[in-house]
Structure formats: structure tokens, C-alpha cells
Amino acid sequence: MAAPLAERLRPASLNELIGQEHLTGTGSILRKAIEQGNVPSMILWGPPGVGKTTIANIIANELRIPFFTLSAISSGVKEVREVIEKAKNLDKAILFIDEIHRFNKSQQDALLGAVEKGTITLIGATTENPSFEVNSALLSRCQVYVLKSLSEPQLLALIRQAIEKDDWLNSRNPQLLETEALLRLAGGDGRKLLNLLELVVQSAGDVVNGNVEVTNDLVMAVAQQQLAMYDKSGEQHYDIISAFIKSMRGSDPNGAVYWLARMIAGGEDVKFIARRMVILASEDIGNANPNALLLANACFEAVNKIGHPESRIILSQCAVYLATSPKSNSSYMAIDAALALVAQTGDLPVPLHLRNAPTKLMKNLGYGRNYEYAHSHEGNFSLQEYLPDALQGRMLYEPSANAREEEIRKFLRTRWKDKYGY
Structure with a gap:
């Protein structure tokens, strides 16, 4: 039992894979490509533990062609060129690069010629949006496939598959009396689920009639004991960034800098941290302090230029x-x-006075008629309707109770009176 449970159970064929049916199920785009033996270079984008590495291995198994693998954390241009040289002597070869978003521009550029000529079929795996992290030249030569977090039924199916197929786990005969804690802690990550299940079964003290009884309390106790150091490859990646975001949202700078330090000490990509702060600046601060978005964006630009430390x-x-x-x-x-x-009401028609009227026919049909140009009115404001007729008076933006947005509320009230309820 040297290898972790998740590794022992890694599927070798598409039929064994749980999840990602939109890509690998019957009639799906990726399955068709594999069955036809015509797999393009691709980027597999998705959260940890959803099958990116597994799919790459399955493709190599199904096509029966040489498979090279590199980690962007420990490999550079030299290693990339060595693989390309080996691939030149082969008819076909797959190069799998895990965490390809960690390759810098020169490292990614080293792949371009080989991908373009077909010397290698590149499969890159990333947890980050490839539009931000993969060079446009390389990205244009790859298909991007988006993988999804595993659903609760899929996670439960993964547990059943593990108990059936793994000899060690089967010998312990785990009885799943409760699964809520397992599923919640897994968070859609199949690898995390299986490794946690293995830890729970290993650590179980109470064995009733030769069975290990898995309960929520047991799972939580084991999880607390096994809290590992920060793992930027995925194990605590999302837990730590979640704590960081929630500390800032909760207005606690002490918690924020602590979790920031945890990520920095663990080698987290500083651009990932900065990008999440840009999102928070708009999502959780917004117009209460518009300068927050400016500073967060400046932070993102600065860390790109400065780098670590x-x-x-x-x-x-x-x-x-x-x-x-x-x-x-x-x-x-x-x-x-x-x-x-919008999802509820569908494509409601644009009121005629708001429509564009570039042609005479459109003007004759009333497009743009009676539109009131705000700047031609006192205070640069005209009391006219800007929503579809069926939605008149519907308030969607409600200012929060902070000093700046109270001023916004006051401004809107003076303009719209009682129309929206400000």
C-alpha cells in the first residue's frame, strides 16, 4: 500500500473515469477525438482532483503512443528541449505538462515550434484561467477543455468504486454511516476525497464486527489531526485562499496577512494572490471605496513587474x-x-425611444423617437424609462449602508423620487 489510494485507483480507460461526461462520455467531443486517433494539442483547465492528469494518461493509453511528462514547477526550457529532441525520432508523442500556468513566456515559447509542426501533442493541465496564464500564440494552437468539480453523486460513486476495487480498503470493509463531512471537505476534489477516506479508515479506532464505521465526527477528527502544510498543487490551495479572502471580507487585517504569509511561505504564485484581491475589491468593497479596485489592480501590475520576494x-x-x-x-x-x-423574463424588447436608428426605415418605425438626451436637461438628467416596459420600476441596485453609498442613495432619490424606492 505504498501509493496513496487516489493513485492506486487512477483509471486506465475512459469507461472507468467518473466525472467529466461532457468531455469523455459517449458521443462527447474528446471521446470522439480519442476514438478516431486524432487528438489535438490541448489545455485541460479545472480545479484540483477532477481528472486532468488522469485524462492525459488515458489518452496515451488509448492511443498507445509514447508519453512524456514534465512538471512546470521543477522543469525548464532545457527539459522541454530534451523531450522535443526525443520526440523527433518518434512518429507521435504526447508531452504532458502539469501546472503549465507556471511556465514563463520563454518556457512556453520553447513549445511553439514542436506543437505547430506536430512533433509533439501537448497536453497542459492548469487550475488557472489559461487566457491569463498561457501565451496567446501557444493558446491559439491548443483546444481548451474545461473540467468541472465532481458532484456529490459522482463523489459517492468514487467511494463505491474505491471500496469495490481496492484490496486494502475492501479488507477493512468501511461502513459509510454518514458521508456529509467527507463530501464537504472534499469540495468536489476526487483526489482529496479518496486520500481523506484512506486516512479515516487507517485512523479508525472503533471497529464493530470487523467493520470500520465512518461517521462525520470521525472524519472531522481525522481531518483536524492531518492538517498539512500549504500545498500549492491543490490539497489546501483553495482552503487557504478562502481563509485569506474571508479575512479581508471580514475586515481583519491580522487574519489577512497571516493567510497571505501562509501562501507566500508555501510558494503560491503571487499573481494568483493578486488576482483574487482584484476580484474581492469589486465583489466585497465596490463603491463603498472605489479606490480599492484601483489599488488592487495596481498591486496586480506591480507584482508582475517586481516578482518574489x-x-x-x-x-x-x-x-x-x-x-x-x-x-x-x-x-x-x-x-x-x-x-x-434576464433568465426569468427572457429577451424583452428594447423600448423604441432607446433603440438605435441608423437608417431611414428605422426612424420611420419610431426607433429613437422621443429619446431625451440627458445633457440637454437641467442637472444632466431626464426622467425617462430605461428598462423594458414589463420591468418598469424594478430596482436591481440597492446601495449598501456605508457613507459613500448613502450619498449614492441620496443622489438617486433626488433624481428618481419614489420610482425605484430609494
Whole structure:
């Protein structure tokens, strides 16, 4: 039992794979490509533990062609060129690069010629948006496939498969009396689920009639005992960034800099940290302090230029600023409410006075008629309708209770009176 449970159970064929049916199920795009033996270079983008490495291995197994693997953490241009030279002597070869988003521009550029000529079929795996992290030239030569977190039914199927197929686990005969804690701690990550299950079964003290009884309390106790150091490859990646974000959202600069330090000490990509702060600046602060988004964006640009270790100072400054800013999620709530309304009401027609009228026919049909140009009116404001007729008076943006947005509320009230209820 030297290898972890997740590794022992790694599927060798598409039929054994649980999850990602939109890519690998019957009639799906990736399955068809594999069955036809015509697999393109690709980027597999998704959260940890959902099958990126497994799919790459399955492709190599199904096509029966040489398979090279590199980790972007420990490999550079030299290793890439060595693999390309080996591949030149082969008819076909797959190069799998895990965490390809960690390759810098020169490392990614080293792949371009070989991918373009077909010397290698590149399969890159990333947890980060490839639009941000993969060079556009390389990205244009690859298909991007998005992998999804595993659902609860899929995670349960993974547990059943593990108990059936793994001899060691089967010998312990685990009885799943409760699964809520296992599923919640896994968070859609199949690898995390299996490794946690293995730890729980190994650590179980109470064995009833030769069976290991798995309960929520047992799972939580084992999880607390086994809290590992920060693992940027995925084990605690999302837990730590979650704690960091929630500390800033909760206006605690002490918690924010602690979790920031945990990520920096663990070797986290500083651009990933900075990008999440840009999101928080808009999602959780917004117009309560518009400067927060400006500073967060400046932080992102600065860490790109400065790099480690000096970027830790910039990240800390920004984290403290965001944590100590007034908070508002009103813009975030407004767009979600608007999207829900669109989903509910469909494509409502644009009122005629708001329509564009570039042709005579459109003008004759009334497009743009009676539109009131705001700047031609007192205070640069005209009391006219900007929503579809069926949605008149519907308030989607509600200012939060902070000093700046109270001023916004006052401004909107003076303009719209009782129309929206401000």
C-alpha cells in the first residue's frame, strides 16, 4: 500500500473515469477525438482532483503512443528541449505538462515550434484561467477543455468504486454511516476525497464486527489531526485562499496577512494572490471605496513587474488596505439579480425611444423617437424609462449602508423620487 489510494485507483480507460461526461462520455467531443486517433494539442483547465492528469494518461493509453511528462514547477526550457529532441525520432508523442500556468513566456515559447509542426501533442493541465496564464500564440494552437468539480453523486460513486476495487480498503470493509463531512471537505476534489477516506479508515479506532464505521465526527477528527502544510498543487490551495479572502471580507487585517504569509511561505504564485484581491475589491468593497479596485489592480501590475520576494510587501499593503476598507457587495448583488431577472423574463424588447436608428426605415418605425438626451436637461438628467416596459420600476441596485453609498442613495432619490424606492 505504498501509493496513496487516489493513485492506486487512477483509471486506465475512459469507461472507468467518473466525472467529466461532457468531455469523455459517449458521443462527447474528446471521446470522439480519442476514438478516431486524432487528438489535438490541448489545455485541460479545472480545479484540483477532477481528472486532468488522469485524462492525459488515458489518452496515451488509448492511443498507445509514447508519453512524456514534465512538471512546470521543477522543469525548464532545457527539459522541454530534451523531450522535443526525443520526440523527433518518434512518429507521435504526447508531452504532458502539469501546472503549465507556471511556465514563463520563454518556457512556453520553447513549445511553439514542436506543437505547430506536430512533433509533439501537448497536453497542459492548469487550475488557472489559461487566457491569463498561457501565451496567446501557444493558446491559439491548443483546444481548451474545461473540467468541472465532481458532484456529490459522482463523489459517492468514487467511494463505491474505491471500496469495490481496492484490496486494502475492501479488507477493512468501511461502513459509510454518514458521508456529509467527507463530501464537504472534499469540495468536489476526487483526489482529496479518496486520500481523506484512506486516512479515516487507517485512523479508525472503533471497529464493530470487523467493520470500520465512518461517521462525520470521525472524519472531522481525522481531518483536524492531518492538517498539512500549504500545498500549492491543490490539497489546501483553495482552503487557504478562502481563509485569506474571508479575512479581508471580514475586515481583519491580522487574519489577512497571516493567510497571505501562509501562501507566500508555501510558494503560491503571487499573481494568483493578486488576482483574487482584484476580484474581492469589486465583489466585497465596490463603491463603498472605489479606490480599492484601483489599488488592487495596481498591486496586480506591480507584482508582475517586481516578482518574489519583494512582491510580498506590495501584497501585504494591498491586503491590509482591502481589509480595512468599508464593505459593500451591492454591485455584485445587482448583476446577479439582473442575470436572474434576464433568465426569468427572457429577451424583452428594447423600448423604441432607446433603440438605435441608423437608417431611414428605422426612424420611420419610431426607433429613437422621443429619446431625451440627458445633457440637454437641467442637472444632466431626464426622467425617462430605461428598462423594458414589463420591468418598469424594478430596482436591481440597492446601495449598501456605508457613507459613500448613502450619498449614492441620496443622489438617486433626488433624481428618481419614489420610482425605484430609494
